Amino acid sequence: MIVTVTLNPALDLTYGIDALVPHGTHRVSTVAERPGGKGLNVARVLHALGEPVLATGLLGGHTGTRVASLLDTAGVPTSFLPVSGETRRTVAVVDGTDATGFWEPGPVIPPGEWSRFGAHFRDLLPRASVVALCGSLPPGLPDDAYASLIHLATAAGVRTVLDTSGPPLRHGLRASPTITKPNTTELAELVASSDASPSLIRGLTTGAVVVSRGPDGLLAVTPDGVRSCAPPAALEGNPTGAGDACVAALARGLRDGTRWPELLADAVALSAAAVASPAAGEIDPEVYHRTLMALGAHSGATT
Amino acid sequence: MIVTVTLNPALDLTYGIDALVPHGTHRVSTVAERPGGKGLNVARVLHALGEPVLATGLLGGHTGTRVASLLDTAGVPTSFLPVSGETRRTVAVVDGTDATGFWEPGPVIPPGEWSRFGAHFRDLLPRASVVALCGSLPPGLPDDAYASLIHLATAAGVRTVLDTSGPPLRHGLRASPTITKPNTTELAELVASSDASPSLIRGLTTGAVVVSRGPDGLLAVTPDGVRSCAPPAALEGNPTGAGDACVAALARGLRDGTRWPELLADAVALSAAAVASPAAGEIDPEVYHRTLMALGAHSGATT
Incomplete structure (x- = not known):
């Protein structure tokens, strides 16, 4: 299992409004509640x-x-x-333009x-x-x-x-x-450089590091070497939650002893499936399977 | 009693932030929860x-x-x-300038x-x-x-x-x-005029109407005649909740059979005490008693 x-979960509230007017009062037209964190x-x-x-x-x-x-x-x-x-x-106020967030x-x-x-x-x-x-x-x-x-x-x-x-x-x-998954911003903050080399990453820990690089996909720096995997096509959608889908794939792959090439393909495909979904914590199964096929892998691939 | x-109560949340940035993400520094409505x-x-x-x-x-x-x-x-x-x-986001409200x-x-x-x-x-x-x-x-x-x-x-x-x-x-308490905006919307005469107000109902006019105080149009009462000094503070304090005074006065001059003075003083308090539903007892004295009335006056 x-x-x-x-450790710091949240109740995520998403409010739909017409347009944000700073220092005005807004009637919220739609309210969505989701588990957050x-x-x-x-x-x-x-x-x-x-x-x-x-x-x-x-x-x-x-x-x-x-x-x-x-x-x-x-x-x-x-x-x-x-x-x-x-x-x-957390409150995300979404108008026609974008979201404005307030985090307790x-x-x-x-x-x-x-x-x-x-x-x-x-x-x-x-x-x-x-x-x-x-x-x-x-x-x-x-x-x-x-x-x-x-x-x-x-x-x-x-x-x-x-x-x-x-x-x-x-x-x-x-x-x-066993695996640490920073994104590029978190990694850059950690090493105080926007261009961390694999050898620099290698020196951070004895485990594997998988860096999520947005549209550029994943870079894995592992005790066995360096690998990368990128999505086969540009993705449109909601990047919030893509990193969480990636972690889900990595955890499942660890459990199953999945080899790195298949594991990274699975993580890239599951991240793409999260981007294609409107809210974090959700995935689009069709995008997941289509991306896996395009990467030449299959779902939940084990060796 | x-x-x-x-019928439509609320949980009022007040978030303190540095400055509102439309479509940005804000870390909330202070959270206050109050019963609302x-x-x-x-x-x-x-x-x-x-x-x-x-x-x-x-x-x-x-x-x-x-x-x-x-x-x-x-x-x-x-x-x-x-x-x-x-x-x-309801969420009120307060920065250094003013509050931005979101009402479910x-x-x-x-x-x-x-x-x-x-x-x-x-x-x-x-x-x-x-x-x-x-x-x-x-x-x-x-x-x-x-x-x-x-x-x-x-x-x-x-x-x-x-x-x-x-x-x-x-x-x-x-x-x-027995008493209806609109404010000037609510009354103007009702009669489609920003300058409702006492006779126009008189025709709206067989009961009494007490109009709260902000700094100009109260106008009472009653079956016995027209009266008004204004606060003795300009008020600084938070006008939210002043109308609710006025209603509290009117309800108490009705219960006690308080005569109109004392009732209106009590309602003006309690409204002033609400303005002097930071949050709706709260009153400053010192401002209440000081305003009552200045109006020549005394607290909870009955006849």
């Missing part, structure tokens, strides 16, 4: 693919209850640790709750073959929060995929996740 | 004054549960009818739920001396929703204060609420 960890998107993609998955992390308050209820409706199995704070909301910071997690999550996470590891750790940390958690979880997973013989940014990424890499 | 009716503001003001009050209306879903929990924490007694839809949110429409109320609320409301009437009916109607309710409730209250010998706008105001006036 694949376990996804979302990168780890939850990964879990929803895996669930849509029919893969056994369990979403864990921290949820609290009335907003947390709402997120749990949305995941339940979607059929995604969960095992969250309840926390005392209120899970955050998330609840402050006291040390006692973080320590309880460590125990909860350890209890889940015997059922896990791969753990995907994704997204930002809520206030109050140490920068090495993901690093601690990766150490616990590794000690239990469970492989890990890490997708975060900033200090949690820096600390996490030192714990040698 | 005073009963306040809020004019009737709930009236109930909170009355509760702060130590007056027995009961808030009723329609609440649904996780957002409704959150609103109920905030009212419970504030100690405001409630008896809401649960509905199947989700209570709406509220849940669609099916006819069966509206009919159940009628029965629920009738059951509350024996305990009520005055009912305040305030704010917009959620989708699905007929324009004469307030008119129906006013007829029920009048038949039970309970006096009424109506504060709404548009078609619900037009229909409500025909049901002869």
